[in-house]
Each structure stands twice: as structure tokens, then as C-alpha cells.
Amino acid sequence: MNDIWRGVVEAVQLIISLDPDLIEISLRSLQVSITAVIIAATIGLPLGAWLAVNRFRFRRTTIAVLNALMGLPPVVVGLFVYILLSRSGPFGVLGLLYTPTAMIIAQVIIVTPLIASIAHQAIRDLWTEYHDLLISLNTSRRQRMRTLIWDARRALLTAALAGFGRAIGEVGAIMIVGGNIDHVSRVLTTAIALETGKGDFALAIGLGLVLIGLAIAVNVTIHSISQTERTGLW
Amino acid sequence: MTSILPLKITEAVVRKRGKRLLGPVTHVIEASGFTIVMGPNGSGKTTFLRMMHGLETPRQGSLVWNIDERDARKHQAFVFQTPIIMRRTVLQNIAYPLLVGRHDKKQARETALDWIGKIGLVADRNAQVLSGGERQKLAIARALIVQPEVLFLDEPTTNLDGRSIREIEDLLREAFQNGTRIIMTTHDIGQAQRLAGDVMFLNRGQICERAPADDFFNATASEEARAFLRGDIVE
Ligand SMILES: Nc1ncnc2c1ncn2[C@@H]1O[C@H](COP(=O)(O)OP(=O)(O)OP(=O)(O)O)[C@@H](O)[C@H]1O
Ligand SMILES: [Mg+2]
Numbered sequence: 001m002n003d004i005w006r007g008v009v010e011a012v013q014l015i016i017s018l019d020p021d022l023i024e025i026s027l028r029s030l031q032v033s034i035t036a037v038i039i040a041a042t043i044g045l046p047l048g049a050w051l052a053v054n055r056f057r058f059r060r061t062t063i064a065v066l067n068a069l070m071g072l073p074p075v076v077v078g079l080f081v082y083i084l085l086s087r088s089g090p091f092g093v094l095g096l097l098y099t100p101t102a103m104i105i106a107q108v109i110i111v112t113p114l115i116a117s118i119a120h121q122a123i124r125d126l127w128t129e130y131h132d133l134l135i136s137l138n139t140s141r142r143q144r145m146r147t148l149i150w151d152a153r154r155a156l157l158t159a160a161l162a163g164f165g166r167a168i169g170e171v172g173a174i175m176i177v178g179g180n181i182d183h184v185s186r187v188l189t190t191a192i193a194l195e196t197g198k199g200d201f202a203l204a205i206g207l208g209l210v211l212i213g214l215a216i217a218v219n220v221t222i223h224s225i226s227q228t229e230r231t232g233l234w
Numbered sequence: 235m236t237s238i239l240p241l242k243i244t245e246a247v248v249r250k251r252g253k254r255l256l257g258p259v260t261h262v263i264e265a266s267g268f269t270i271v272m273g274p275n276g277s278g279k280t281t282f283l284r285m286m287h288g289l290e291t292p293r294q295g296s297l298v299w300n301i302d303e304r305d306a307r308k309h310q311a312f313v314f315q316t317p318i319i320m321r322r323t324v325l326q327n328i329a330y331p332l333l334v335g336r337h338d339k340k341q342a343r344e345t346a347l348d349w350i351g352k353i354g355l356v357a358d359r360n361a362q363v364l365s366g367g368e369r370q371k372l373a374i375a376r377a378l379i380v381q382p383e384v385l386f387l388d389e390p391t392t393n394l395d396g397r398s399i400r401e402i403e404d405l406l407r408e409a410f411q412n413g414t415r416i417i418m419t420t421h422d423i424g425q426a427q428r429l430a431g432d433v434m435f436l437n438r439g440q441i442c443e444r445a446p447a448d449d450f451f452n453a454t455a456s457e458e459a460r461a462f463l464r465g466d467i468v469e
Contacts (some may be wrong), residue, residue: 074337132312
């Protein structure tokens with residue numbers, strides 16, 4: 001108990017003194033997860049919209065696969081990306097293993113199905129609502145998708161947030177493909193795992209507090225953005 | 235510009251899940267007029283309008299517009315029985331058809347603002363919070379803004395109070411005088427008498443009677459329509 005209490009006090013000191021290690025690790029975490037979410041949203045949102053608006057032969061199967069992929073265990077994704085990027089793997093020549101890029105790739109694979117799936121559900125509901133109007137107005141396929149994505153933007157923001165939540169807190173995959181190398185690929189979650197193992201509770205708790213704080217901050221920021229947008233528009 | 239009318243409907247049948255909802259219907263919609271479609275609940279009025287607009291595809295028979303069908307819909311507008319309100323402002327809702335029609339943005343905004351003034355709404359309000367009457371007026375303005383040659387309306391004044399009904403009827407009369415061909419369903423016999431040039435009476439998915447308004451109300455031919463006008467239950 002004493003250990004933990006001392007840990008908390010030291011953690012607060014680390015945060016207040018803007019400890020360089022703490023900052024470096026936090027920024028890398030943000031950089032990796034935000035990049036991954038942006039890429040995943042760029043793929044996932046149009047994919048979700050496309051699946052909602054188009055009828056094709058294997059639509060149901062595709063959606064079922066997408067939903068199943070949401071539950072992919074990150075460790076398995078990590079293993080998969082590791083094999084692809086390892087020196088003997090097909091993309092080994094790129095030398096990406098143990099870099100933030102490898103971590104981003106793994107997180108994109110983890111987060112894209114989640115974003116696409118939530119986006120698909122939201123857009124499908126809106127499409128049911130708008131269907132007759134958009135058909136009646138002779139909209140092109142492209143216009144339909146743009147209209148639906150725009151009008152479902154709040155639900156889609158939530159999808160992106162859920163993706164970010166999953167990415168920033170994820171440890172299994174990035175541990176494997178990033179290797180938790182100091183000053184290269186160490187991020188909040190992998191650092192916490194390491195420091196806890198070493199028994200350095202101060203740094204572990206400090207990192208934990210930052211992790212929670214970051215997650216809250218990003219949520220609040222995006223929420224307030226959508227708030228100002230709402231009052232601006234309406 | 236060549237008119238999209240007349241529309242020739244030949245032996246058209248609409249089926250869903252094996253059930254015949256409409257037809258066979260053979261009919262010609264001529265180039266001008268104000269047609270009121272009446273009939274009991276479930277008689278196929280909505281289905282009939284949706285079929286003409288291309289939202290339902292007939293299983294048998296044919297619909298032939300005066301021009302290519304794909305171009306024909308560009309000159310039509312439809313006001314649905316339950317208005318579809320987009321999750322946008324009033325202004326964005328009303329300007330939407332012009333924007334998807336690739337009109338100039340600034341011009342679209344001006345035109346939409348004119349319409350908003352005309353129907354007495356507030357441009358930058360969230361359209362989702364409008365009242366029932368306001369929603370209908372929005373839907374009608376959004377339909378009329380593209381100056382359609384043919385306007386379909388499915389019970390546009392059901393559940394509205396007298397004042398809203400009058401405002402909407404004024405909009406429709408004005409559109410009609412500007413040359414819009416109007417085809418509209420209603421359950422309100424008084425409204426039909428005020429607006430109709432001619433009346434089409436549907437029962438059990440069939441056109442039971444079609445006559446100029448005067449004849450329909452004063453010398454009703456079919457027994458079903460007579461019963462309907464008396465307020466009896468039509469079998
Ligand atoms: N998607 C559908 N699937 C099955 N049956 C349907 C469908 N849409 C409509 N129907 C049926 O078709 C018939 C005609 O419906 P329609 O909506 O055209 O009637 P209506 O004359 O507009 O009635 P109301 O006055 O109540 O609006 C009804 O019996 C209805 O239950
Ligand atoms: Mg109806």
C-alpha cells in the first residue's frame with residue numbers, strides 16, 4: 001500500500017515537472033494512435049457507407065466478416081503483422097519491424113473493422129430514412145454516400161472515438177510489432193507493462209494517469225468540436 | 235423543351251411478396267390538370283403515385299413517359315405521406331435539391347431563402363425540430379424549388395389544422411397556375427372539392443372511376459365512390 005501511495009505522489013511529480021521521458025512516450029502514443037485512427041477512418045467510413053448503400057451478391061457475408069473482424073484479438077493481429085514484416089517475411093525488405101510505422105499498421109488493422117462496422121450501422125439506418133427522398137431527387141451514388149456520411153457525422157465521430165479508445169489502450173499487438181524499444185517504439189501501454197514488471201510503480205502509475213487523461217481529453221475535444229459545429233450550423 | 239407528359243400506363247401491376255397491391259391499371263395522365271386521387275385506406279393510392287414516380291417497379295405492364303424515363307424523373311417531385319426531413323437546417327433541406335442538381339451554390343441559397351420567407355420558417359433552424367405542419371411546408375417548398383413539371387403529393391395535409399391546410403392549398407394553387415401538373419391524394423372531401431380539376435377514385439388497387447370534379451361529386455358513377463362520399467365503409 002505504501003509503495004503504491006509513494007508511486008502516486010512521484011507520478012504526480014513526474015507529470016508536474018513535465019518529465020521528458022513521460023512526454024516523449026505520451027506523444028508517441030498519441031502520434032501512433034491518431035495516425036492509425038485517421039487512416040482507419042479514411043478506409044472505414046466510405047467502406048461503411050458503401051456497404052450500406054449498395055446491393056451486391058456477397059453483401060451479407062462481407063458485413064458478417066466485418067463484424068467478426070471487430071473481435072480480432074490484437075495479439076493475433078500483432079503476430080500476423082510481425083510475420084509479414086519480419087526479415088524473412090514478404091515485406092521484410094522494408095525494414096519496418098520495431099518502428100512506429102509497424103505499430104500504426106497493426107492498429108489500422110485492429111481499428112478499421114470497428115469503425116467500418118459502426119459507420120455501416122449508422123449509415124444504414126439513415127439510408128432507410130432518406131431512401132425515398134434521395135432516389136426521388138435523382139441523386140448519384142456518390143452524392144448519396146456524401147450526403148449520408150455528412151448527415152450521420154455525429155455517429156461517425158463516435159465511431160472514430162471508439163476506434164481511438166481501442167487504439168490508445170491497446171498493448172498486445174504493438175508490443176509484438178513495436179518491441180517496446182526505448183526512444184523508438186515505447187508507448188504508454190507498453191511502458192506501463194514494462195515498469196509494472198520492474199516494480200517501478202511511480203512511472204507506471206504516472207503513465208497510467210496520462211493515458212486516462214489523454215483518452216478523456218481527446219473525447220472532450222472532439223465533443224466540443226461537434227458542439228460548436230452544431231451551434232454554428234443551427 | 236418537350237414536355238414529359240403524357241404518361242401512358244398500360245396494364246401495370248405492382249406486386250410485393252406475392253400480393254397484388256395495384257392493378258392492372260391502364261391510364262393516361264395528360265399534360266395539364268389538377269388530379270385528386272381518392273379511395274379508402276389501403277386502396278393503393280400511395281402505391282399508384284410511387285409507381286408513376288418510379289419508386290415502385292410494375293411487375294407487369296408498362297409506363298411510358300413522353301421522354302426517356304431516366305430524364306423524366308428529373309422533372310418530377312414527390313411529397314411523401316410522412317415528410318422526410320434531413321438532419322440539417324431548414325435552409326440546407328430546402329436548397330438540397332438544387333445542390334444535387336448542380337445549380338450555382340449562391341443562387342441556390344438565394345432561391346431557398348425566398349421559399350423560406352414564403353412559407354414563414356427560420357432558415358438556420360434545425361429542421362428536425364419543426365412541427366408537423368412546418369415539416370409539410372418544408373417538404374412542399376423543397377419539392378417546388380426545382381420547378382417540377384409534375385408534382386406528386388401523398389396526403390400533404392393530413393393531421394394539419396385549418397390554417398396550415400389553407401397555406402398549403404394556396405401554395406399548390408399557385409404552383410398549378412404556374413403550369414405544374416399536380417397529382418395528389420387526400421382523404422379530405424372538402425379539400426378535393428376545393429382543388430380538384432378531376433378526381434380518380436381507387437378501390438382495391440383498381441381505378442374505379444375517373445371524372446371531372448363536377449361530375450364526380452354531383453353525378454358519381456360508381457357505387458363504391460358513392461358510398462365513400464356518403465361516408466360509408468367501402469367494401
Ligand atoms: N412494402 C409492402 N409490402 C407489402 N404490402 C404493402 C407494402 N406497401 C403497401 N402494402 C399494402 O398495399 C396496399 C396498398 O397500400 P397503399 O399504401 O398504396 O394504400 P393507400 O391507398 O395509400 O392507403 P392509405 O390511405 O392508408 O394511405 C395495402 O394493403 C398495404 O398494406
Ligand atoms: Mg397512402
